[in-house]
Amino acid sequence: MRDVARLANVSVATVSAVVNGSAVVSAQRAARVKKAMEALDYHADQIARGLKTGRTRVVGVVIPDITNPFYPEVILGAEEVAGLARYSVILCNANEDTAQEERQLNALFSHRVDGVLIACSNPAVAVDRLLHRRFPIVCFDRIPEGFRGDAAATDNFAGGYEATRHLIELGHRRIAILAGRTELSTHSGRMEGFRKAMQEAQLPVLDEYCRTGGMQAETGYRFGRAMVRLATPPSAVFCSNNKVLLGFMRALAEAGVECPADISVVGFDDFTWTENFHPPLTVVYQPARELGRQAMHLLLSRIEGGAAAAECQRVQLRPELHVRQSTARFEEAGRPGQIAAPGYERSF
Amino acid sequence: MRDVARLANVSVATVSAVVNGSAVVSAQRAARVKKAMEALDYHADQIARGLKTGRTRVVGVVIPDITNPFYPEVILGAEEVAGLARYSVILCNANEDTAQEERQLNALFSHRVDGVLIACSNPAVAVDRLLHRRFPIVCFDRIPEGFRGDAAATDNFAGGYEATRHLIELGHRRIAILAGRTELSTHSGRMEGFRKAMQEAQLPVLDEYCRTGGMQAETGYRFGRAMVRLATPPSAVFCSNNKVLLGFMRALAEAGVECPADISVVGFDDFTWTENFHPPLTVVYQPARELGRQAMHLLLSRIEGGAAAAECQRVQLRPELHVRQSTARFEEAGRPGQIAAPGYERSF
DNA sequence: GGTGTCATCCGTAACGTTTAGAACAGCTGC
DNA sequence: GCAGCTGTTCTAAACGTTACGGATGACACC
Incomplete structure (x- = not known):
C-alpha cells in the first residue's frame, strides 16, 4: 500500500x-x-483490514459429517450466497463429535470470523455462549434444544409424518423406524411425525420396531441384521438417515429379503443416485441447497444488520415425498410364503 | 491481552x-x-498474530465441484491432517469455472492463507503465478499441464488401463469411452490408459465410441441417448467420471438397454452406494481420503519446511479395480436377439 | 567492592490497514 | 482583505500481537 x-x-x-x-x-x-x-x-491485505475494522469477511460453517452427501449440498447453497456477498467460508467438519465441534468453534472464533453457520448437536453450550455474547450465529438442519436464535431447517415433523402416512396408505400395519440419534432435532422431529401418523391410524409403535442411536452405514447394517431375525418382522420401515439406510439395505440384501416384495422402505434425503438404486428409493426429499442459501442469508443479514435486528428469525422448508419403487402395497395374503405371516417369518 | x-x-x-x-x-x-x-x-487473536508473524495457520482448499462425492471424501482426509497440525481450512468451490477459481484464489491470497491445496483446471495461470512467487501450493487430483510443483494424484493412467483390460478380458471388442473433459490431467490420463490397453489388444478406438467434454449427469444422459442410437452400439463402456456415469445409466434404463446383459459398464470412484446400485457397479476405486491426507501432508511440509525443501515432490496413489455386476462376459452369439449383431441393434 | 555472567522481565517498534481530525487551498460574500 | 465554507488531502493514532534489545537483579569470581 x-x-x-x-x-x-x-x-x-x-x-x-x-x-x-x-x-x-x-x-x-x-x-x-x-x-x-x-x-x-x-x-x-484482509488480515490487516480485519485487525483494524474487526470484520474479516469470513464466515465459518461447521457440519457434523462431510461424508453425508446432504451436507455438501447445503454447503453449495451457502457458499453460493456467501460468495455473492464477497464472503469466504471456513469449513469445519466436526465428525459427529461434540468435543471436536467445540474446538472448531473456538478456532473459528479466534480467527475472528464474522459469524458461523452450524448444524450442531446437543447440548450446545458453546453455541449458547456465543449467542449470549450476541455473536452472529445461525443453526441449520440440527437445532439444539432450547436454542433461542436464528435457525433454518426442513420441517422434519412433516417429513416423518408424510413418509409414515405413505406406508400406512399402502396398507402397512407393522411399521418400524430407524431413527438415528433422537437427541438431534432432525431425528426427534422425524420420529414425532412417525408417532403422530401411527397414532392417528391407531397403530401401535412397538419397542422392537424402534431402533435409534447411529448415524453411519454400519449401524444400519446392524439394525437390518437384527430386524430380519425378529419373530415377526415389520412389513415396512421408515429410515430417517440416508447413511443408515445404505447399511440397512445391505443387510436386507445379504439376508435375501427383497425390497419391496418382502419389505417396503422409505428413506430421507434424495440424491442423483437414489433413482438408480436397487430398488429406486422412495424418499422424503429436503431442499438441501435451498436450505444452505436461506441459512446463509439469515446469517449475513444478522451480521450486517447487527444484533439489533428482529429478535430471532426462523425459516422452515417443506420436504417432499418422492415415491419410487422401494415401497409397495401390502397385501396380508399377498405373495405366498413371503408376505403371509408364517412363510414370511420363515423367509427371513 | x-x-x-x-x-x-x-x-x-x-x-x-x-x-x-x-x-x-x-x-x-x-x-x-x-x-x-x-x-x-x-x-x-489469530488475526493480529497473523498480521505480525505473516503466518495465519489457515490453508485454502479449492475444489471444482463439491457436489461430486469424490471431493468431500478428499476434504475429509485433508481436514483430518490439517486439524491435527492445528490448521484451519477455508474451502472454496470453483464450480468447474476457471474465472471463479481465479477469484477464489485471489480471495485466499488476500486472506493470507499459508498455502493452498487445489484441484485445478488448465490453463493454470493463477497457480503458476503463485508458484513462481514461491507460495506454498500443491495440486491434487487434477494437475495442470506443465505444472512444476508438489502434487498428489491417483495413477489415472493405470486406472484407465485396468478398467479397459478388464473389459477386454471379458471378451469385449467394441469398447466405448466417456471421458469427461480431456484437457484435465485426470481424464486425459484415464483416456491414455484406455488407448494403451486397446492398442495392446489391437482393438480400434472409434471416434463414435469416444465421447468427451462433460462432467455432469446431464451430459452422461446425452451421451447415453446418442450411443443407444448408434447403428452398431458398443458392447462395453468405460466411463471416467462418476456423475457422467449416473446420467448414462439413466439413459440406458430409459432406452430399455440392460446392464450388464446388453452392455457392460465400468465407472470411476467408489462410494457407499455403488454396491447397492442397479446393477452393483464395477468401478475403479481411488483412495480419495488418503489422497486428501497425502496432499495436505505435502502442503504442510512445504509450508513449514519453506521453499528451501526438495525441489518438487510428487505422490501417486494406486487405484484398485472393484469388480461387481455391471460388467459381464461378452459372447458374440450370447443372449439371442440382444448380443448378436442384428437383433442387438434392433433391441435399442 | 568491582566486574562479568546469567536468568528474567519489560518497553516498544513494527505488521498493513482504517479513520478521525487537522491542514490546506480555493471560493464566496460582505 | 478577511471570515467562513467546501472540497480535497494528509498526518497519525489505533487494532492485538510478536520479538528485538535493553534493563534489572542475583550471584560468583577475582
Whole structure:
C-alpha cells in the first residue's frame, strides 16, 4: 500500500479512500492510484483490514459429517450466497463429535470470523455462549434444544409424518423406524411425525420396531441384521438417515429379503443416485441447497444488520415425498410364503 | 491481552511468552498468567498474530465441484491432517469455472492463507503465478499441464488401463469411452490408459465410441441417448467420471438397454452406494481420503519446511479395480436377439 | 567492592490497514 | 482583505500481537 501511495504520489490514506470508496477523491488522483495498484498488482491485505475494522469477511460453517452427501449440498447453497456477498467460508467438519465441534468453534472464533453457520448437536453450550455474547450465529438442519436464535431447517415433523402416512396408505400395519440419534432435532422431529401418523391410524409403535442411536452405514447394517431375525418382522420401515439406510439395505440384501416384495422402505434425503438404486428409493426429499442459501442469508443479514435486528428469525422448508419403487402395497395374503405371516417369518 | 497482563501484574511481552513458550518465564509468573487467562477466558487473536508473524495457520482448499462425492471424501482426509497440525481450512468451490477459481484464489491470497491445496483446471495461470512467487501450493487430483510443483494424484493412467483390460478380458471388442473433459490431467490420463490397453489388444478406438467434454449427469444422459442410437452400439463402456456415469445409466434404463446383459459398464470412484446400485457397479476405486491426507501432508511440509525443501515432490496413489455386476462376459452369439449383431441393434 | 555472567522481565517498534481530525487551498460574500 | 465554507488531502493514532534489545537483579569470581 505504501508502495502504491509512493508510486501514485499520494498518501496511504488516499489509497485507502479509493480502494474503499470511503471518501471522495479527485478523479485525476483516483486514476493515478488505480494505475499504480494495477502496476504493482496490489491486493488489500484482509488480515490487516480485519485487525483494524474487526470484520474479516469470513464466515465459518461447521457440519457434523462431510461424508453425508446432504451436507455438501447445503454447503453449495451457502457458499453460493456467501460468495455473492464477497464472503469466504471456513469449513469445519466436526465428525459427529461434540468435543471436536467445540474446538472448531473456538478456532473459528479466534480467527475472528464474522459469524458461523452450524448444524450442531446437543447440548450446545458453546453455541449458547456465543449467542449470549450476541455473536452472529445461525443453526441449520440440527437445532439444539432450547436454542433461542436464528435457525433454518426442513420441517422434519412433516417429513416423518408424510413418509409414515405413505406406508400406512399402502396398507402397512407393522411399521418400524430407524431413527438415528433422537437427541438431534432432525431425528426427534422425524420420529414425532412417525408417532403422530401411527397414532392417528391407531397403530401401535412397538419397542422392537424402534431402533435409534447411529448415524453411519454400519449401524444400519446392524439394525437390518437384527430386524430380519425378529419373530415377526415389520412389513415396512421408515429410515430417517440416508447413511443408515445404505447399511440397512445391505443387510436386507445379504439376508435375501427383497425390497419391496418382502419389505417396503422409505428413506430421507434424495440424491442423483437414489433413482438408480436397487430398488429406486422412495424418499422424503429436503431442499438441501435451498436450505444452505436461506441459512446463509439469515446469517449475513444478522451480521450486517447487527444484533439489533428482529429478535430471532426462523425459516422452515417443506420436504417432499418422492415415491419410487422401494415401497409397495401390502397385501396380508399377498405373495405366498413371503408376505403371509408364517412363510414370511420363515423367509427371513 | 492487556487485561491479562494487568491482572497477572506482568507485561504483555510476558503474556506472549507464556502463550507461545517463546521465552523462559519463571514458574510462578507463568502460573499467574495462566490463571489470569483462564479468568478472562482469553484466546489469542489469530488475526493480529497473523498480521505480525505473516503466518495465519489457515490453508485454502479449492475444489471444482463439491457436489461430486469424490471431493468431500478428499476434504475429509485433508481436514483430518490439517486439524491435527492445528490448521484451519477455508474451502472454496470453483464450480468447474476457471474465472471463479481465479477469484477464489485471489480471495485466499488476500486472506493470507499459508498455502493452498487445489484441484485445478488448465490453463493454470493463477497457480503458476503463485508458484513462481514461491507460495506454498500443491495440486491434487487434477494437475495442470506443465505444472512444476508438489502434487498428489491417483495413477489415472493405470486406472484407465485396468478398467479397459478388464473389459477386454471379458471378451469385449467394441469398447466405448466417456471421458469427461480431456484437457484435465485426470481424464486425459484415464483416456491414455484406455488407448494403451486397446492398442495392446489391437482393438480400434472409434471416434463414435469416444465421447468427451462433460462432467455432469446431464451430459452422461446425452451421451447415453446418442450411443443407444448408434447403428452398431458398443458392447462395453468405460466411463471416467462418476456423475457422467449416473446420467448414462439413466439413459440406458430409459432406452430399455440392460446392464450388464446388453452392455457392460465400468465407472470411476467408489462410494457407499455403488454396491447397492442397479446393477452393483464395477468401478475403479481411488483412495480419495488418503489422497486428501497425502496432499495436505505435502502442503504442510512445504509450508513449514519453506521453499528451501526438495525441489518438487510428487505422490501417486494406486487405484484398485472393484469388480461387481455391471460388467459381464461378452459372447458374440450370447443372449439371442440382444448380443448378436442384428437383433442387438434392433433391441435399442 | 568491582566486574562479568546469567536468568528474567519489560518497553516498544513494527505488521498493513482504517479513520478521525487537522491542514490546506480555493471560493464566496460582505 | 478577511471570515467562513467546501472540497480535497494528509498526518497519525489505533487494532492485538510478536520479538528485538535493553534493563534489572542475583550471584560468583577475582
